[in-house]
Amino acid sequence: MKSFSYDASPARIVFGQGTIREIAEEVRRLGRSRVMVLASRRLDALAADVTESLGDMAVVRFDGAVMHTPTEVTTAALKLAETHHVDIVVAIGGGSATGLSKALALRAGVDQIIVPTTYAGSEVTPVLGETDNGRKTTRSSPDIRPETVVYDVDLTLDLPLNTTVTSAVNAMAHAVEALYSAESNPITDSMAIEALSGIARALPIIVGDPRNVEGRADLLQSAWLAGTCLGTVGMGLHHKLCHTLGGSFGLPHAPTHAVVLPQAMAFNAPAVPEVMSRIATALGVSDAATGVFDLVTSCGGPTSLREVGMSHDQIGRAVELATAAAYPNPREITPPGLSELLENAWSGRRPAIR
Numbered sequence: 006m007k008s009f010s011y012d013a014s015p016a017r018i019v020f021g022q023g024t025i026r027e028i029a030e031e032v033r034r035l036g037r038s039r040v041m042v043l044a045s046r047r048l049d050a051l052a053a054d055v056t057e058s059l060g061d062m063a064v065v066r067f068d069g070a071v072m073h074t075p076t077e078v079t080t081a082a083l084k085l086a087e088t089h090h091v092d093i094v095v096a097i098g099g100g101s102a103t104g105l106s107k108a109l110a111l112r113a114g115v116d117q118i119i120v121p122t123t124y125a126g127s128e129v130t131p132v133l134g135e136t137d138n139g140r141k142t143t144r145s146s147p148d149i150r151p152e153t154v155v156y157d158v159d160l161t162l163d164l165p166l167n168t169t170v171t172s173a174v175n176a177m178a179h180a181v182e183a184l185y186s187a188e189s190n191p192i193t194d195s196m197a198i199e200a201l202s203g204i205a206r207a208l209p210i211i212v213g214d215p216r217n218v219e220g221r222a223d224l225l226q227s228a229w230l231a232g233t234c235l236g237t238v239g240m241g242l243h244h245k246l247c248h249t250l251g252g253s254f255g256l257p258h259a260p261t262h263a264v265v266l267p268q269a270m271a272f273n274a275p276a277v278p279e280v281m282s283r284i285a286t287a288l289g290v291s292d293a294a295t296g297v298f299d300l301v302t303s304c305g306g307p308t309s310l311r312e313v314g315m316s317h318d319q320i321g322r323a324v325e326l327a328t329a330a331a332y333p334n335p336r337e338i339t340p341p342g343l344s345e346l347l348e349n350a351w352s353g354r355r356p357a358i359r
């Protein structure tokens with residue numbers, strides 16, 4: 006028997022199709038009336054529609070959310086929020102829009118309604134990663150966790166396939182690392198297993214038929230579950246490495262996860278064979294790490310750090326940065342071990358079957 010503690014997430018979740026039309030009611034439900042609508046530039050048309058649906062409650066819009074939450078973007082958005090006396094943020098988009106919203110909530114105490122359009126899962130975590138001077142740091146606080154999440158499956162139907170695949174593997178990474186987390190518990194474990202089997206089931210359906218509503222709903226629910234795992238228990242090597250690669254070398258978040266996950270799993274597999282076997286069963290494959298690698302390959306996702314923008318001479322610095330501070334991981338992380346992992350990830354080598 007394992008003893009554990011478990012903190013349930015108090016967020017309100019609205020899930021369905023067309024739920025974007027319920028945002029105004031959700032703002033009123035929270036007793037707020039001065040909304041800042043946040044998005045990334047690519048989603049400005051959607052942000053404009055939501056702004057219009059909010060009528061007089063929408064007091065300002067900011068379309069400048071970018072990846073890795075750079076503090077200079079937060080400062081610009083914060084100034085706008087203060088000038089317009091904003092009391093709630095409605096953030097539409099992937100983890101980048103959510104990250105900016107969280108950064109504002111932490112600084113200005115505003116409420117948050119998040120409308121996710123990718124599978125990043127950040128909307129249900131109390132975690133904020135921010136980049137300042139090329140260093141990405143992470144902090145966790147109940148003040149960061151959004152009050153409400155409005156999942157509208159319709160917003161994901163046109164998510165480009167490459168983003169769909171890499172973002173889904175980002176979600177998978179939350180579930181995988183939750184299962185071997187030092188803080189793992191039976192509740193998070195069951196969410197992680199359900200998330201993994203949902204992602205493995207939904208992805209091939211979506212790759213064959215990108216606007217398949219049931220597949221998209223399955224994937225979005227799985228991403229929510231995986232995000233809940235991320236928000237509940239600590240992560241390990243994989244997340245640390247992806248944060249280092251994203252924050253210090255500007256690599257794109259989800260594609261980096263898609264490349265690193267099978268390699269990090271292969272690295273950790275000797276230390277947690279039972280966990281890997283549970284993951285393999287959930288994915289319907291015989292070996293967990295190669296199963297994830299093959300899924301990414303068959304869905305057309307990236308398999309090498311080279312193709313997502315890393316140069317080979319950055320490996321040494323990445324090893325230095327990722328081993329500078331100790332963090333929990335089931336297998337001891339040494340510079341030679343990490344170098345080998347990164348060499349494999351850089352060249353896109355298929356992990357060996359264990």
Ligand code: NAD
Pocket residue numbers: 045046047048071072073074098099100101102104122123124125126127128130132133134160161162163164165168172175235258259
């Ligand atoms: P993203 O939010 O940057 O989105 C990727 C691209 O896809 C952007 O250009 C965006 O405009 C576009 N896009 C998003 N939804 C779309 C849609 N439906 N249709 C068309 N285009 C769309 O990327 P992401 O991977 O979702 O998020 C990455 C960021 O989230 C990183 O900064 C990462 O650190 C953070 N994150 C944080 C947590 C956490 O718990 N703190 C968890 C996961 C990710």
